[in-house]
Amino acid sequence: MSTNKIILGIVTAAVAGAVIGLLIAPEDSKRTFKKLKKKTNNLAGDLIAALEKSKEKAANAAAGLKEEGKAYANEAAGKAEEYVDSARHQVGNI
Template identity: 55%
Template sequence: MSGNKVILGVISAAVVGAIIGLLVAPEEGAQIRKKIKKRTNSLAGDLIDALEKSKQSAKDTAENLKEEGSALKDEAVNKAAEYTDTAKREFNDFN
């Protein structure tokens, strides 16, 4: 999650910086508004792309963890069955 916060912070800072830079530029209002709109749309697209990559990364990580958990569960079930069989054999040998 902290990676998402960093990405969001960097993009937000870039947007604010671009807007401030355009506002202090010696150009007409219409040109400044066009540039602000163009840069904002570009940065919004970059943000959406970054969020989609983060979302996919989270999905991949969740799937990997699910597979690892399933494998560990299967291993635990097999070990439990082994121990149960061993205990039964030793009990029968004892009697």
């Protein structure tokens, strides 16, 4: 399961719990809606922070993979040069 799905599930459950709790609370509707709005804004901020952190992790992973790919490409180019030099040497000895 992906991290984004887990985060979305947690946030959805938290929002649903907050809404249910606030709606059945014995307070007037204006106060209830103010609390609901505040909770929703807090949860939205938490979700945005979590998504930004996930985005940063993904960018770091992509950069690492790019560098690893460059290293493999350089290694392959070096091996290719070795094979070409070896082939030239063998052809020269014929």
